[in-house]
Amino acid sequence: MENIAYPQVLAEFRADIFQRLSIIVAISSLITGLALVFIDPLPHHLVFMLQVFSLFVIFMRHLSSQRPNLARYLFASSLYIILSLSMLMLPVNWLPFLVAPLLLVSELLTSRLTILAGALFVGFAALLVHTGYAVYPLQAIVLFTLFGYGVAHGSLRTIWMLLHWYRSMFERSSILLEETRSHRAELVQTLRSLEIAQDGQQRLQTQLVYARQQADEARRLKERFASNISHELRTPLNIILGFTEIMHITPEIYGAVNFPPKLQQDIYQIHRNSRHLLDMIDDVLDLSHIDMTQFSLNFERTNPQTFLQDTVDLVGHLFKDKPVAFNVKIEENLPEIQIDRTRIRQVIINLLNNAQRFTFTGSVTFSVHAEEKEVIFQVIDTGIGIAENQISLIFEEFFQVDYSLSRSTGGAGLGLAITRRFIEAHNGHLHVESQEGVGSTFTFNLPLPAPLPSNSQLSQKTKDDNQETLWLVIDADPHVSKLIARHTRAASIIPVDGVEHLDEAMRRYSPQGIILNMPTDSTISPDLKNLPIPVVVCSLPSTTQMVMKLGVTACLSKPILPQELIQYLEPYQFVKTILVIDDDVGVVQLVQRVLENSYPHLTIQRAYNGQQACEMMETITPDLVLLDLVMPTGSGFEVITTMKNNPQLQNIPIILLTATQYIFSDDESRGELHIHQKFGLKPMEVLKLLNMITQTINNQ
DSSP, X not given: OOOOOHHHHHHHHHHHHHHHHHHHHHHHHHHHHHHHTTSSSOOHHHHHHXXXXXXXXXXXXXXXXXXXXHHHHHHHHHHHHHHHHHHHHSOOTTGGGGHHHHHHHHHHHOSSHHHHHHHXXXXXXXXXXXXXXXXXXXXXXXXXXXXXXXXXXXXXXXHHHHHHHXXXXXXHHHHHHHHHHHHHHHHHHXXXXXXXXXXXXXXXXXHHHHHHHHHHHHHHHHHHHHHHHHHHHHHHHHHHHHHHHHXXXXXXXXXXXXXXXXXXXXXXXXXXXXXXXXXXXXXXXXXXXXXXXXXXXXXXXXXXXXXXXXXXXXXXXGGTTSSEEEEEEEOTTOOOEXXXXXXXXXXXXXXXXXXXXXXXXXXXXXXXXXXXXXEEEEEEEOSSOOOGGGGGGTTSTTOOSOHHHHHHHOOOSOHHHHHHHHHHHTTOEEEEEEETTTEEEEEEEEEOOOOOOOHHHHXXXXXXXXXXXXXXXXXXXXXXXXXXXHHOOSSEEEEESOGGXXXXXXXXXXXXXXXXXXXXXXXXXXXXXXXXXXXXXXXXXOHHHHHHHHTOSXXXXXXXXXXXXXXXXXXXXXXXXXXXXXXXXXXXXXXXXXXHHHOTTOEEEEESSXXXXXXXXXTOOOSEEEEESOOSSSOHHHHHHXXXXXXXXXXXXXXXXXXXOXXXXXXXXXXXXXXXXXXXXXXXXXXXXXXXXXXXXXXX
């Protein structure tokens, strides 16, 4: 919109006023002239003048379209002329006072006519009075004319101010309109950019959905790989553990063979290190689901002397045949510590292994001592040391101080990174002091736990006591309680074999809650619902549930320990023939060795897949079956189905032998969770639980 100047606005205003006033005056003159017709005697001259004036006003209105200024001036002047002629034709005293509205009209329509017209009108009135033609209150007319002019002039000033305001507002509106147009153009551009961004976001979202699907598929593959690799790693270790235990504890099974003491020691070292390696393999599945910063730990109260001595024995052979002295300085009467033994053992082994790898002369010293609230561990070596600019990097994953040396000594650069994370997970701290060419000192601390109350004290403690929180886990499978303990750091877990032992455990431990593991289709007993403490019912896969689901007698998890196998077979003294079904020849041979040693009268039949086992049972009916579930040709599940469908085989006891952990398997089994409390849950408790549940689900 173009900017409009003030004179133009004023001219348009006066033109609009003239158009309105001209119509009003013309109509008023015409009506007045018609009204005078009814007056007797008829004022012919006045009626004629008013009719002519009406026509003149109409002509002025038509002229305003071509000469607006001339039309306004003639119109204003004609008003004064008509008033003056009326005073001549009709000499009444009130008629001169009609000059007031004429002054207002002339002030609105013209710029300079008002003063002149007012002065001429007063002079005309004075002339009439002086000649004696009319008797008017001349002084009053003068004062009224001045008053009328003042009112007209003030009104015009007000109108001018309004016009000025209108002009400024109009200009401001014009500026705002231009800004609005500019902003609108920017908004249109922004909308276009947003459309482009939205299209890009939709494409990105599609890519993210695809990436999420790929990630989920990768996660499932990783879980399946972890489960399979766990089985594949545990199986040979089970065989090593089983045979070394037999050779170490019952060497007489091999006949009149006298193992030399050194061989006995070597067998023991093989057995102990295999046990440690098996404990570490138990975490393969955890590593596939939990980030190292959230690595689950199984805290246990530990006697440091026994634990440290066993750990030192594990690494003692590393220093054999090396010109390096291995010194151990463990303070006597160390207080108990609460640790994950496997993790801390791995920490110590990693540090000592690094020390011996990079120390070629001198000594490696392992020292442990207690302070007020912590136990301090140190590994001091006289090795090659670490450069000052590399000390801050040694705890990064895959970083190696000397790659050429690392290739000759072994290692991938993960030991110290994992070591530090394990220590930090115990609320400890690891730091290093080193001088290149002189040696290094690695120091870490573990905080001391709060004193553990005795059983009698536990039974008397109240909710307000600042003691350790105890929860009971009811399941005959010990792996379930261990699994819950590894993932539950806020409480100590105490296993209970079954509901029948719950009363005794309640009296002994006074727990803060109960975790009952049971199948999803089972019903909790009313007695458990009425307990004064929370009861959490979950359905984690376990050997107990597997036994119930498959309808077998028992489930023995690998590694197969000779004592555990013998314990499982004690109720079956009547059996004469046992069929061992496993695709691993080593496992079958190990079981056969254990059975031949403990039960010489037994007949041991062997099958290496499910199909072969089913064919054998058509001709030979065993008294007991030891069955592996995962086999390439005919799985253990198929063997169970075949036996259940055969009347001659359906009553034969079956003991499962399996190394597969089904908690992370990708089968149809799914876990559930229910919480029972006698008096219900408070709203804040419900909200806290919902917060934890949503966080857990969001992390999946």
